[in-house]
Amino acid sequence: MMRQYELLERVAAYNPNVDEALLNRAYVYAMTKHGGQKRASGDPYFSHPLEVAAILTQMRLDDATIATALLHDTIEDTDATRAEIDQMFGPKIGKLVEGLTKIGRLAFVSQADKQGENLRKLLLAVAEDVRVLLVKLADRLHNMRTIHWVPVHKRGRIAQETMEVYAPLAGKMGIFWMREELEHLAFHVLHPEEAAFIEGKLADKRAEVGSILTDIETELSERLEASGIKAKVMGREKKPYSIFAKMQRKAINFDHLSDIYGFRILVDTTADCYAALGVVHTKWQSVPGRFKDHISTPKQNGYRSIHTTLVGPRKQRIELQIRSHEMHRLAEYGIAAHAFYKDGKMVRQGELARDSEAYSWLRQTIELLSDVDGGAAEFLEHTKLELFQDRVYCFTPRGKLIALPPGATPIDFAYQVHTDVGNTCTGCRINGHSRPLVTPLQSGDEVEIVCKEGAHPPSAWNALAVTGKARAAIRRANREQDRRKFARLGRQLYEAEVVRRADTDIPSLGVAAERLGHPDTESLAYAIGSSAMSASDALAALGFDAGEAPPSAAPANGVSVKIRGHGEDLPITFSPKHTTIPGDRIVGVLQPGEGVMVYPAGANEALAAVAADPHSWVDVSWDLSESSGTLYKAVVRVVAKNGSGVFADLAGALKASQSDLSELTVVMKTPDYRELNLHIEVRDAAHLSRVIEHLQRLDSVVEAARASH
Incomplete structure (x- = not known):
């Protein structure tokens, strides 16, 4: 286990002004609080937060982050309190530690709900201070490094969560070395046989390749040096999980892979990147369709590099990455590389470069939290969708760049522009031509969204949308639309009940809502329309007699719910077993949570439903005052x-x-x-x-x- 002075030396190596007193207090406090606690391996529990802190020193993070790493499990696993940590280390560190504390005392319906709620809490904390995420990723990394000590029945769930959430989250933040290690460790737990097979194949490949890699490195270096470009050339081997993922994605076997080995060229400036590209493309033939310029168009997490594939010196394909040393640092450490340093100086209090692409993605993801009705499991689903996607870059007619996942449609594009644009979208033009809203978008497309005031998204769009943001907005809009429909139905049902009783003392719906403790009229109307309570029950709660059950035929006074068609204004559905058209005599049956099912008068199903519950009868009639255009x-x-x-x-x-x-x-x-x-x-x-x-x-x-x- 690392000693106290060793931790201080690690921090001092990159931050000569280290706050030794703060780190010493955190070290002693955490060690004391964890006391005799043991990890599954039998090691002292304090070895875990200490290793988490050590990982963060590799990323050259500030004193407060290192202290938070030491303290991150104290509130969750010991008798420490937020107030105590605030008092000893200040409220900023206290808030960081609390942001890392799981929600462990609530009853969840499913593991997905628990996982989603913890992720929701984590991302809310990250939105305020990204250091919470950096500590969490380091925490997960050390847990994965020691997962072989965890009981077998728990390993799969932890590894799956790592693969689905934390590894891609590290990638979205641009911390590629951590993403690769998390994927590597989780891959060996989830697919041990495949991992062993690929590692065996890689060993055979290394023996077969021999000195070829060194020879190619030398030739590339000499060619660049002869052109006056100062460059560092490094060969690299694909990671086993990356190979496995490509084999699955392309449906090919190991022997058909042509890009197991690649090379990285590091130069001093952006201009040198393009100069180096010119040298290698002049000397060796490039492979068509295998060129990407992420310098002029960075990835969403801020990643910048040129990717190209050549037919190299030995007549074999060579993947090349060309980037500056600064780009390489950002590629390896992502948001951590520039969050706390400016002009070589430590940025105090964890100030975040909030204009970074990675943080921009994070803010967009946090917007999903506004959809509180969706539940934790739905939030988890949307976040996973966002985490797993690469980008397609499209443009608005004014030239604004919109990044979307592969397979995204104009529906996703519209919601990425603005939620209101998505909700009122009725059509689109791609590159000046009208196209269906389900058309998959390609990089470089110019997309114009056609909107219509008063339009709302069909529920079927939820299955067509690719992005979590679009799906969340569509579900939210559909819920709001349904709520308005149910509320309108509830008003009509209440009015019909009042007219049927012919009692002048019955209060209006607004007065009834106030007396029954509803926040507004809409709330009571929705409750009646969705069958949470009947209009008769509402009146009974106000002290009026329940009255007789509604008649099983059209009322003499003509009071009825007016309908036009297939649920245009009300939650109305028509019996699938019968054909019913405007002008037919019809009856309605109120179905809890679904609205009114319409039947032809005398239908056996309607009579049976009313016999089971007389209050489910709804008098309905066609509203023929205005044609709806429905067939x-x-x-x-x-x-x-x-x-x-x-x-x-x-x-x-x-x-x-x-x-x-x-x-x-x-x-x-x-x-x-x-x-x-x-x-x-x-x-x-x-x-x-x-x-x-x-x-x-x-x-x-x-x-x-x-x-x-």
Whole structure:
């Protein structure tokens, strides 16, 4: 276990002004609090926070972060309190330690809920101070380094969480060395046989390659030096997990991989990067489609480098990365490389470069937390979606760059521009041409979103969206839309109940909401509309008699819920077993949480539902005051003579009556006649009558009538 003075020496090596008193207090306090606690390995528990602190010294972090690492488990695993830490180390360190404390005392429905809530708490703390994340990643790294001491039944869950959340989170923050090690350690736990196989293949490959790598390094170095470019050339081998992931992604075996070895060229300036690129492309043939300039277009986490693939000196493919030394430092340490240093000086109190690309991504992810109704598991799902994606770069018509994951559509683009743009999106133009909203976007596309005031996103978009931000916004908009529909239904149900009772003393819905303790009228209306309580129950709670159950037929006074169509203004659904069109006599059954199911009058299903619960009956009627433009399905039974041209006659009659045929079924055929079911689309009962009239006029039609509905 590292000694106290050794930790101080590590920090002093990069920060001569180290606050020794602070680190000494933290060291002694944490060691005392953890006392006789042991890790699964049998080592003193304090060895863990000490190793976490040691990892952070490699990243050259400030004194407060190192102290936080020493203290990070004290509130969670000892009798230490936030107040005590504030008193001894200051409120800033106290807040950092609290941000690292898991939520352990709540009852969660599932492991996903617990995992999601802890991630939510962590990211909220990270949004205020990124050092929380750096300590958490170092904490997870040491836990993974010692996972072989953890009981076998727990290893898989820890490794899966590491692979799905913490490794990609390190990558999003640009800390690539940590991402690679976390992936490596988790890979060996989750896929031990595959890991052993790939490592065996790599060993064979090294023996086969021999001195080729050194020879290529030498040739590249000499060629660059001859061109007056000061460069450092390094060969590198792909990590086992990276190889495994590519084999899975490309569906190829190990022997078909051509990029197991690559080379990195480090130069002094950005200009030298492009000069070096010119040298290698002039000398060796480049592979088409294998060039990426992440200097002019950095990745979302701030990563900058040129990637190219060449047919190299030995006529084999060589992957090259060309970057400056500063770019390399940022590539390895990411947000930690520039969060605490400016002009070679320590930035006190963990000031964060908040304009960095990595932090910009983090802020966008935190926006998902506003969707509190979605729950912790939903937040975890969205965050994983964001963590696992690379980027596609598109542009708005004004030239603003929008970064999206592969497979993203204009729907995702619209929500990335602004939530209101996504919610009112009705169409798009890609590179000046109208395209479907489900069109996958490509890097370089210019996307123009067409919006319409008052529009709202269909629920089906949730399955089409790729980004967590879009999915969260769509779900939130759908929930708000449903809430408005249920509230509108609740108002009508309350009004119908008041009219039915004909009691002038019954209070208005607003007064009722206040008396029943609801925050506003909308809340009580939603409760009634969603069947959390019935209008009758609400009146009973106000002291009015429950009254008789609603009648099982249309009321004499004509009070009913007015509907236009398929849930345009209300949570209305139509029975899938029946065809119902405007003008039919209809009844409604209130289904808890789903709204009103509409049936034809006399339908057995409706009668059975009302028999089970008389208060579920809802008097409904068509609102024919304004056409909604909705088409409804109806079935017409036709008996026609056999002969040529029958189907042409039927099609002509449908066209003349302005109806479309969606399906045709032959029910029966005899030598002289055939019976058909025509599934057509009509506006209302009057339109259906005109269709039947046109069919009956045909000489080939013996009988035409609406099929039983």
